Amino acid sequence: MDKNYVITIGREFGSGGLEIGEKLGKILGIKCYDKELINMVAKDNGLDLDSVVKADEKKAHPLFNPGGHFAFSSSHNDLPAFGTFGNTYNDKMYIAEAEIIREVAEKESCIIVGRCADAILRDKNNLLKIFIQAPMTDRISRTAEKLNITPSAAEKEIKRIDKIRSSYYKYYTDDKWGGRLSKDFVINSSYLGIDGTVEFIKTIVDSRFK
Template sequence: MKTNTIITIGREFGSAGREIGYKVAEAFGIKLYDKEMLARAAKESGICEEIFETHDEKPTNSFLYSLVMDTYSMGYSGNTYTDMPINHKVFLAQFDAIKKIADEGPCILVGRCADYALESYKNVVSVFIHADMNARIRRIARIYDLTDAKAKDLIIKTDKKRSSYYNYYTNKKWSDAESYELCLTSSELGIEGTAKAIIDYVRLKESIGNDERHI
């Protein structure tokens, strides 16, 4: 099953967004990028990968922190980003890497404002995956061997970081329906069902074609 579509997936923590993405990627025979985006951005920017992992979907507004971290970004001195705080350098390097990955062909990109980076691309479907809090607590508690209380705390903190990162770097609101083309609830559809919904949506959109999609 071939596709010409690039799919971006935003997700609440514990909604199984990445697992769903892998099922969609397998169905279409395309690659999924998650942490791989960080490695790609690090390689192409010259900033060490640990810096990307430190800043991964975590906005840092502290100027002092940025100055301290900037001492570790060796290798970027010849770049136009030189005078920027390190958190901005990291975002822009990742932004560039996302575009280069998309230019290589259909793929799935998880998180990291990929939908915003690719908003000028015609062949992108942006998806956001929600799930009921109780379902997310059960999933995270099981995966990380946590109590329900600790799982809930981790979910709230992680979602807050993702939301702050997305809202800080884009002109949209994280998890709001208006920010995405397709929003799905994995606790209602299940992992397989949510993946199928994305696959069916992409197939339908491609079958309709560009000329017939104007309302």
């Protein structure tokens, strides 16, 4: 059995998923990876960081990918190296990011937010797959406050980001984003609040991995 455990956190925009991941990481004494993965992809592959940021968690445009989507290989040895796969920049970045996610998961216990990590690591034994959601009213309130925008603008931004994340996940995993059957726990962060949700997940981790 793997000695390291990994918690993957998918999240609706405005649900507090990233905050939950970061707080959980501090309590458990493990790293929470989010935007750090982008920097690692750029550094390891000699890529322009701005270009990598623009492609992050966005599927390839269909006009530039006539062959349709490709499924992620469950075998690390079958994973093409960055720059050798014959599809789009977004596809190549996904492959590079997937390689880094697998390397990090092999090296240490950690939390990975988004980026199809639950599907990429689906063959890992010590894996806890979480999806965070919340009522739209709470998501609007949190987003409006965080971005300093009106509730109306916040709702539009939530729907825009959710659509991007859903399309990205479906494109690269051929599965439903936030689907209950592919997750261990789907949690409403408003039920217990951010801190309560963190404690709830910690209880699960302590029971499952400690």
